């Protein structure tokens with residue numbers, strides 16, 4: 001259904017919960033324009049409906065208008081996922097002309113101080129506000145995305161105020177997911193149970209306030225749940241992620257899985273990778289599952305949870321997601337909940353990877 005095209009890992013921001021891998025891809029390894037063009041055509045042929053241009057910051061790629069045009073021509077719904085830092089009228093109008101359908105604009109907070117703290121960049125908020133105005137003025141549907149965590153979760157009501165003021169049609173309140181950079185900063189970012197419950201009440205109040213006028217997505221941290229989320233809607237079922245260098249992955253974090261040869265669009269076509277590669281077939285369906293998933297009546301609802309979470313916390317991508325109360329390793333999650341600390345944030349920078 002969806003292709004997430006991570007065009008680059010370059011980004012002016014340094015968010016400490018970034019979903020990119022700790023080992024960021026150098027610009028020298030980025031796929032050239034013509035390969036992305038072929039990949040977009042192959043995705044449409046394979047039945048993909050939506051192309052999400054992401055990064056890093058996709059607007060750091062000079063060829064973005066060409067890629068948007070090609071995706072739109074192939075019949076794909078084109079979504080731009082951006083920080084807005086590089087987005088102004090001059091850079092956005094070519095994307096509108098090329099056929100961009102929707103923009104998802106990230107905000108790190110509602111206050112300039114909070115935004116500076118998380119983005120690691122001065123005056124980012126003003127540029128984001130301006131980007132939102134440009135997008136709405138061009139008549140392109142806008143979603144505001146707020147990643148929430150212990151340091152900003154209490155400002156959810158103000159996040160909805162900002163979305164209304166800016167004319168956003170959709171708001172996504174997404175609790176931080178704890179892989180990669182988020183896992184590195186988990187002790188500082190993981191909210192308390194009381195904060196989580198307040199965030200649920202705040203989102204419910206916003207749903208009552210806006211009704212059908214604003215679509216609201218709410219992603220909760222699964223650490224406080226008893227059962228895991230169906231990560232990516234199930235491994236290799238509806239989602240393809242392509243890294244800046246062309247690795248084709250079932251999710252954004254799969255590159256951490258050891259002992260796997262990663263298929264790349266430089267060596268194979270998308271259909272062959274989707275249907276035949278070891279990586280996409282490794283955790284597809286239910287045959288790979290260990291107990292307790294194998295005999296569980298939820299196995300075709302959550303597909304055993306998240307493989308990357310199992311790997312990150314247990315060292316085994318083939319284990320039951322430890323979020324699950326039936327997992328023998330649930331104590332790892334409960335220990336993480338107990339370990340909160342006000343440690344300094346480790347920002348997403350190439351130079352900060354080695355400290356892992």
Ligand code: SF4
Pocket residue numbers: 227228292293294296297298299300302303304305320321324325326327
């Ligand atoms: Fe999901 Fe496996 Fe837990 Fe069942 S045992 S709820 S399939 S993670």
Ligand code: FES
Pocket residue numbers: 179231232250251252253254305306307308309
């Ligand atoms: Fe990789 Fe969940 S992020 S399976």
